[in-house]
Amino acid sequence: MTQEEKAAGKALTRLQRQGGIAIWLAIGLPLISGGLLVWQASSLANVIGRAIEGGEALDALLPTVILVLILLVLRAGISALGDWLGTLASEKIKQNLRDALFSSLLARSPRRQDQPPSGAAVSAVVDQVEALDGFFARYLPASGQAALLPLVFGAIILPLDWVAGLLFLVSAPLIPLFMALVGWGAQAATDRQAQALTRLSGRFADRLRGLLTLKLFGREAAETAGIVSASESLRRRTLKVLAIAFLSSAVLEFFAALGVAGVALYLGLTFIDFLHLRSSPLTLELALFLLLMAPEVYNPLRLLAAHYHDRASAKAALVEIERQLGTLPAETTPLSDIAPRAGKAIALDLTGVTLRTPDRQRVVLADTALKIAAGQHVAILGPSGQGKSTLLEALVGLRTAEGDIMLDGRALEDWPEEDLRARTFLLTQKPRLLHASIAENIALARQGASRAEIELAAERAGITQFAAAMPQGLDTLIGEDGIGLSGGQAQRVALARLFLRDAGLILLDEPTAHLDATLEAEIMSAIIDYAKGRTLVVATHSHAVATQLDKAWRIAGETLLPVAVPAHKKGVA
Structure with missing residues (x-):
């Protein structure tokens, strides 16, 4: 045997x-x-x-x-x-x-x-x-x-x-x-x-x-x-x-x-x-x-x-x-829906952080240091494949990282899972939409959200405009992964979830992808307005988006380099 x-x-x-x-x-x-x-x-x-x-x-x-x-x-x-x-x-x-x-x-x-x-x-x-x-x-x-x-x-x-x-x-x-x-x-x-x-x-x-x-x-x-x-x-x-x-x-x-x-x-x-x-x-x-x-x-x-x-x-x-x-669990892991909790903006402090690809064969970022003050709005620039998404995911513990990642002066691994998820928000580049109505997809962000709150979130994300032309408005059913919506519309449905949270740290990965310049400016204006008093990190390849934020860094090779932003944004805390 x-x-x-x-x-x-x-x-x-x-x-x-x-x-x-x-x-x-x-x-x-x-x-x-x-x-x-x-x-x-x-x-x-x-x-x-x-x-x-x-x-x-x-x-x-x-x-x-x-x-x-x-x-x-x-x-x-x-x-x-x-x-x-x-x-x-x-x-x-x-x-x-x-x-x-x-x-x-x-x-x-x-x-x-x-x-x-x-x-x-x-x-x-x-x-x-x-x-x-x-x-x-x-x-x-x-x-x-x-x-x-x-x-x-x-x-x-x-x-x-x-x-x-x-x-x-x-x-x-x-x-x-x-x-x-x-x-x-x-x-x-x-x-x-x-x-x-x-x-x-x-x-x-x-x-x-x-x-x-x-x-x-x-x-x-x-x-x-x-x-x-x-x-x-x-x-x-x-x-x-x-x-x-x-x-x-x-x-x-x-x-x-x-x-x-x-x-x-x-x-x-x-x-x-x-x-x-x-x-x-x-x-x-x-x-x-x-x-x-x-x-x-x-x-x-x-x-x-x-x-x-x-x-x-x-x-x-x-x-x-x-x-x-893997090994059979001895008992059921306690799980519950994470209720968003209000809290102050979260400061980030990265020291000697090295990120690798999942197969650990290639270094994405090497010995990186980064400080983001609480309440600051910053951009991470770089073309696709340079590691922007990996960095954002590492900041909330979804990727393994070498070095020290501190959130509000506390090591990332010391944060209880429920606290970390309740006080942070991550919008990935390919957000998941379910086979449900637009309103139900938005409401995933917060259990018990009222209809008025869902409609306000949809308006801030620019959904109301295209939803009004649909047979049942926000109650229109969409398919798995947003089938029935364009790429930009699906992105906005996922983005609307942000406005139902009260996160101290907001991480957005290409939030304006698939949007034209006019709509991009409108969406970014709504995001920045909502993120006042919160820490905001936006991974993007768009210089127009970066210029609207306080600071910017560019991923060059395996290093983060500071990028100049317009004078009217400098010095903003």
Whole structure:
């Protein structure tokens, strides 16, 4: 067993505890049903023996017949209740795990180098977690039955007939032995199938996101063929896993049938006086009881074999989850919507800061020093690809940086996450818009924002002008990533979120991209007016934008160099 499989086994044990009382009841109820089964078989054998050998009348047998029916109904009810509790516990465990995985993903920086592809993350949280269902809902109750019931049944049968008891004790252990041998192959095949499912999910999600690009370059047919080929490969792997699972069941059925046939043969030969291994005569009641119990001795093992594949699937799923998302979180990371908090302007002080590309192969800024006073408005100039976006993201902890970044005299890493997010605002170059109305997209900036506040933010961002021409104004639905809007309109919708915040530090990455000169001037005027008393840093390649701010720096090579601004802006604090 590999280290990954051992870790997966321990993780399953930890997750089992989250099932609460329901999981233990799901395991315990079948054991109670097993005890009732012995009573039912004994009562049924007694009724038939008394009717045939004793010739008793139906009136005398009726109470026992009713007892058998009651036991039958009671066992069916217990079985249904156990299945329901197992499903309930499984759903609770899966929900807790999904919450923990999702909150762990949200707690990470979206720019982390080890961030999994979206398709792989979705597959892990949805498909791989779902693969745990069979283990908790079916395998665990079956394993409890297989571990105890055959021993209990054997202990009951052995004093009644040592030959039948010996046959059970010899044949029953062969089933889990061969099942384990087959299970090794099933585990390896299931691991490969889980990896193939993750790769297919990731590939499909990534191609779906890049559908427009594929269409523009005429690659849709080739990628469709690739998806079909990958799907076919996954189908074949799945069939191989099923073949091994069926083989496991066939092995079990063979030995179970062999054991039942051996007991039946022994009883038949004893009745015709061909075998004389008993010290006392074999009664019809005892023979019927042994025949009724013979398949039940093997039934828990057969049930375990039927669900043994669920254990392999669960282990493979956990290995794949940890491969894609890292170590399973012990508990859900506390998350809450960040409520913007009013506060003074935040001063920035960078000393010896070095920034690298995510692969750490190229230096973006080397040994950089930068001081921005609280309430100052500054511009970071430079062409695309020079590191402006990386610098802004590093200022709010979304990029790893070497050196010291101080916000209001406190090291960036010492800021609690909720305080940092509540007192800063970052508008990225490619802001995320959701499939929702324009108003709902703006309202993401602040939970509980009133309609009047949303409309004021839309007016400041210049949205009202184009929204008025739309069928439902601000309530007009837009598609994912702003489908239905132009690039400039989508940028303004994202920018409007700024006006619902009360951030002490505002970081804007190309806020006037896609805008003409007139609209650029209007938007910048609104931003500067709103940012009075707040620290504002604007990354831009536009000199017209830079001249409206207090100071400017240019990224040249790996260094920040000061840039002169018009005289009327100099000295502004």
